[in-house]
Amino acid sequence: MKWSNFTYLVKQGFGSIWKNKLMSFASFCIILVSMLLTGISSLAMMNLNIIISNIEELNDVVVFMDKGVAEEQINTLHEKLKQTPNVREVKYRSSDEALEEFKQRYDKDYSVIFDKLFENPMPESFIIKLDDISLISNTVDNISTFNDVETVNAPYEFARFLVNMRATLMIIFGFVLFALIVVSLIIISNAVRTSVFIRRKEINIMKYVGATNTFIRTPFFVEGMIIGLIAGVICWLLTKLSYNSVMDLFNSNTALFTAFGIHDNIQFNEISLVVLLLYCGFGAALSAFGTMISMGKHLKV
């Protein structure tokens, strides 16, 4: 193909977006909506995952030692705990610290209690963070067998709740995402098929006067790609806007912010480029290749 012909075909592609305004806009909207829904859902899912694991982390396993152990015993247990599988972090809490904490926590409700205390009843303890909270009972059973361990206090209930919630939400989200993707593919394919269908006669005529498939397809391909790219960029802008405004909402709201552990949620800036590329890539690919595929049967004349 001559270069001048190629540039002509590309120009045709641009031109026909305008000539087929109605269909171009329809395809554009549908691709935009589909990608936006899928994209935002994915981001929401990723963040939710992070949030839940943050909440999970807030739940420590507390290992109480026997009363009156020596410093050496404490150190030994400390080392041992550090080497236990599924233990990520071990923090030592002296009995004094424990009492102080306890007082602070319950002072308001039951300050009366502490007046009656004559000596510190708190044992030495370790506060442990786990790698995988779903394995909590195994780990706790394991630790319970260690020397000098009086009792291990683990948030079984809450841990199970969180693990369940995460699983449930991921199932729901996964299902929603899957449904969105299927539905997107159906309506995008419908849209491009329609936009090709409207011009099927034109395509036929081109074939009858000796145009090769490539020649006929190129402008359609260019057209589809441009629509997809524009949809991708707008999608990215809308995602950025809505993502950031949701984050602002949370940020302006310290209670929510800390409660949900949104301290290390995904910052849009970090993934901005990837999102843009994904949107544009999928947009252009779906639209351009969708169009090409839809042309197939009309080209067979």
Added chain:
Amino acid sequence: MKWSNFTYLVKQGFGSIWKNKLMSFASFCIILVSMLLTGISSLAMMNLNIIISNIEELNDVVVFMDKGVAEEQINTLHEKLKQTPNVREVKYRSSDEALEEFKQRYDKDYSVIFDKLFENPMPESFIIKLDDISLISNTVDNISTFNDVETVNAPYEFARFLVNMRATLMIIFGFVLFALIVVSLIIISNAVRTSVFIRRKEINIMKYVGATNTFIRTPFFVEGMIIGLIAGVICWLLTKLSYNSVMDLFNSNTALFTAFGIHDNIQFNEISLVVLLLYCGFGAALSAFGTMISMGKHLKV
């Protein structure tokens, strides 16, 4: 118009769904997707609202009385609390019950403490549920001034958190819903405009041979209505299925179930008919009237 002509036009409407399979299917998909997303989001929003208010309810305000009050004073305060604005429910808790509860709650962690107690340090108390948790500080301030009230323990932080969260989530959901509705209207209007656009020549010809607008519109109207109705019914089925399966997920999961207070979430059966009617109504109306409106400019010949 003759009855036989009317039935003919209705038949035409049915027939042209099949003749214009591609476009009918495209419109159907788009209406389905739009309504499904909007509908499911609305249901999710309603349920979330209920869940949050359930969680809110779990947070009681505790009113501690002065130590050693007489039964009469207790009764007086009980009556007074009952009549306080924003108080929905008042439950009396004796000092013995309080200690028992406390023990149960903290036994595991700190059973050691209780060994040191020689008398019950717990005061008499009332557990109060509020109507509107966002007014909590007003109510607490009010109650603090009552006779014999030593201190009022309220989950300010958590209340503020929940109120904020509800507000935030409702803003997000409201925004999502609004966006979904706008986007749905755009893509539905695009779809019906396209399906009319494809047949604009046909419409013109009919006008040129003397058909009135009503005569031309009736089959299009019937066609649009049927597509809308079918979309509505399928939408209802899909909503029912997905709603129930999500509920099953939560139900099969007692921890989640109770934690989220899903005991009085919306049962699909209760709203099934309303949902069906809304879906079918909107589906048929959007599709049928959208088609009619799109025909406007092509009829002006």
Added chain:
Amino acid sequence: MIEMKNIKVRYSGGIAALNDVNLRIDDGEFVFIVGNSGAGKSTLMKLMLREIIPNEGRVFVNGYNLSKLKGKKIAHFRRTIGVVFQDFRLIPDLTVYDNIAFVLRVTNRSKKYIRQRVPYLLSLVNLADRAKAYPHQLSGGEQQRVALARALANDPPLLIADEPTGNIDPELSYEIVDMLKTINDQGTTVVMVTHQHDLVKYFGGRIINLKRGQISFDELIGGSDEVE
């Protein structure tokens, strides 16, 4: 009756398709309109059907003032005319039978009448066996004949035919014009655009010749069929 006064039609692009045309066709006349390609013949037909309205001047057809026609009246007016369009304009989604039945349904004819009338019209144009075909399944001439049958369906007082025999073989063309003459004898006004000068010469009648948007010739000539 058709009356046109000081008609000017200018299309987008500045083409003056008709320029200062004055014309009067009385009820019961048979008029041939001839002229070069692009002379404005179809534009004249489009005016009569109110497919377009003139930039200047007024058009009266069958007692309607077409410049002032609005809404439902347009439909009612058009039912008083049978038209064969140069590009046929059959409804692609309807079979041959339904294309013709359509205009009968539009005028609220009974089912029974339609069931008699359509086959009669199809036999008139020699297409009885193609009733169930769709327009794209017909040859050029067959489509044209369906268009003619449709134009005749309602026994309109005015028949406008834009090259109704352009795709039809000579013998059949003669037959068709013969048929139109017969219809004309029964009182229908017929306006027919044609390029087939032999037809015009054979049948004679009033001939209007358009030249670059203007009437250059408008006279009665005798046909050779009367001579023979």
Added chain:
Amino acid sequence: MIEMKNIKVRYSGGIAALNDVNLRIDDGEFVFIVGNSGAGKSTLMKLMLREIIPNEGRVFVNGYNLSKLKGKKIAHFRRTIGVVFQDFRLIPDLTVYDNIAFVLRVTNRSKKYIRQRVPYLLSLVNLADRAKAYPHQLSGGEQQRVALARALANDPPLLIADEPTGNIDPELSYEIVDMLKTINDQGTTVVMVTHQHDLVKYFGGRIINLKRGQISFDELIGGSDEVE
């Protein structure tokens, strides 16, 4: 060269459009195809262009065996033919200029060549001033002439024209056939379907008459232009 052997074409609905047709048209011939409406003339043209393939029999055109043609070869084969379709088949989205330029671009002509060739072709069919119009803005005859110009664009060795003068006035029709004759004299094979018997009589040449899907007459007749 066109060769058809034992051709049968049956459309859906059981219509036998062509029945046992055998035909050979040598390079450089000028052939008129005549016949009643629905006789199968357009079907014959469609076979030559591989728009349809026969239910039975074989078609050879310009050295290609059309039954075995696949993929890119079809496009290359079609470029060796110029076609005027009975329903014109102009690309509605392109201007008159671009419609003609399209077939030149398809064959990879240079920009410069296209810029010279298209105006020349338009002037050939008397449409130099309508280059920027879109097909729907043209009169019937104008569209037909654009279709003719497009068919001639690539100087094809074979020209197939399905009623290229059906919507064109007699004088211009004569001019056009004259032009086709000139092109034919320069070596191009021309196959032309027509209903205008006066044209056939005037120009003469090989006449093939189709009757209900069969060749009923295939002979050379002398034209009156040679006699005069």
